[in-house]
Amino acid sequence: MTLCTRCVLPSTFPGISFDDAGTCNFCRSYKGDAVLAGQKAEYEKKFVDLLATHRRPLSYDVLMAYSGGKDSTYTLDVFVNRYGLRVLALTFDNTFVSPQSFVNMQRVCGKLGADHMIIRPAANMLRKIFREASQRELYSPKTLERASTICTSCIGLVKAVVLRTAIEKQIPFVGFGWSPGQAPVQSSVMKTNPAMARATQKAIYEPLHAIAGDAVTPYFVTEEQFGMAERFPWNVHPLAFLDYNEDRVIARNRELGWEKPDDTDPNSTNCLLNAFANQVHKDRYDFHPYAWEIANMVRVGVMTREEGREKVSTPENPDMVQYARQRLVPEDSRVAAHAPEKPGS
Numbered sequence: 001m002t003l004c005t006r007c008v009l010p011s012t013f014p015g016i017s018f019d020d021a022g023t024c025n026f027c028r029s030y031k032g033d034a035v036l037a038g039q040k041a042e043y044e045k046k047f048v049d050l051l052a053t054h055r056r057p058l059s060y061d062v063l064m065a066y067s068g069g070k071d072s073t074y075t076l077d078v079f080v081n082r083y084g085l086r087v088l089a090l091t092f093d094n095t096f097v098s099p100q101s102f103v104n105m106q107r108v109c110g111k112l113g114a115d116h117m118i119i120r121p122a123a124n125m126l127r128k129i130f131r132e133a134s135q136r137e138l139y140s141p142k143t144l145e146r147a148s149t150i151c152t153s154c155i156g157l158v159k160a161v162v163l164r165t166a167i168e169k170q171i172p173f174v175g176f177g178w179s180p181g182q183a184p185v186q187s188s189v190m191k192t193n194p195a196m197a198r199a200t201q202k203a204i205y206e207p208l209h210a211i212a213g214d215a216v217t218p219y220f221v222t223e224e225q226f227g228m229a230e231r232f233p234w235n236v237h238p239l240a241f242l243d244y245n246e247d248r249v250i251a252r253n254r255e256l257g258w259e260k261p262d263d264t265d266p267n268s269t270n271c272l273l274n275a276f277a278n279q280v281h282k283d284r285y286d287f288h289p290y291a292w293e294i295a296n297m298v299r300v301g302v303m304t305r306e307e308g309r310e311k312v313s314t315p316e317n318p319d320m321v322q323y324a325r326q327r328l329v330p331e332d333s334r335v336a337a338h339a340p341e342k343p344g345s
Contacts, residue, residue, distance in 0.1 A: 005021060007026070008308040009295045012287045013145070014144070054172040054234070056171075059171060062174065067092075067097075068104050070260070071239060072176075073108055076177075079175055085173075087175075096271055098270055098272055110257075121215075128212055133152075138152075138207040146289075146293075150277035153208065156208070167231045168225075177239065181294060183240060184240065187235075188236065188238065191235075275324065276316075294308045
């Protein structure tokens with residue numbers, strides 16, 4: 001498999017091409033660090049200006065999608081200590097959250113004084129969805145470039161419940177801990193468009209409803225709520241417009257009591273399902289589902305190419321893969337009388 005000589009995108013990535021020097025078309029279209037620096041300053045100013053007019057004294061300022069991972073933890077800290085915001089952290093428990101992540105979330109929210117809401121759907125419903133996502137494609141081919149089908153299902157539910165909660169509680173901003181490689185700076189401060197949100201929701205809701213039925217409906221925005229355009233929040237992911245250094249992020253998180261879990265794969269600091277999701281995607285499409293994100297991080301200089309290559313080339317831990325695979329088997333089909341032990345236990 002050929003890799004771009006500048007980033008880490010492989011020859012199997014959809015739509016890729018290489019010039020004579022082995023540089024991919026995505027790297028050739030990158031506009032450069034000087035342009036990016038100007039855009040970062042512009043979008044942080046946009047966010048600060050919006051705070052001056054949209055904060056509500058009797059409500060939360062921002063609803064934070066809080067996974068307990070390193071980037072969402074750091075983002076939560078940024079909202080509280082850089083911008084002085086009142087934050088409601090919302091965690092969607094997909095039943096594969098590392099136990100250490102729950103310890104981390106309790107410590108960090110306590111240290112930062114952030115309120116914390118955990119939504120814990122029925123395990124059987126979620127595992128049925130993840131099982132189906134591991135066996136067949138549920139979404140458009142474009143989504144495959146950004147994440148595995150399993151992760152797309154999970155984050156689709158997260159985004160839906162975050163948006164619905166923000167509308168219900170009239171919170172003006174929703175925050176995400178996207179890394180600089182996951183979403184461009186141009187989308188780092190963006191008002192949610194009801195029509196676009198409806199179309200995006202339909203693409204996720206219909207496949208999930210076909211699998212799990214009406215059990216998924218409470219997590220999605222209602223038709224009545226789609227008519228409340230004035231309540232739709234601004235989406236903000238500040239790591240796109242702030243300087244980012246992974247070592248510095250982890251060091252700051254440790255000051256808040258955060259500890260890196262020892263039971264997750266190299267590309268996650270909170271999820272026990274991720275290794276299995278990665279393996280399924282690599283087996284199905286012959287490229288790592290994190291390749292796009294990591295290539296972007298290499299391109300903008302927040303990760304070296306060698307570090308990026310290690311992340312996309314390291315084989316998944318077979319114990320982690322097997323742990324998730326066994327937990328996705330329906331309860332009445334398991335040969336063992338008990339759930340499998342957590343990797344490393």
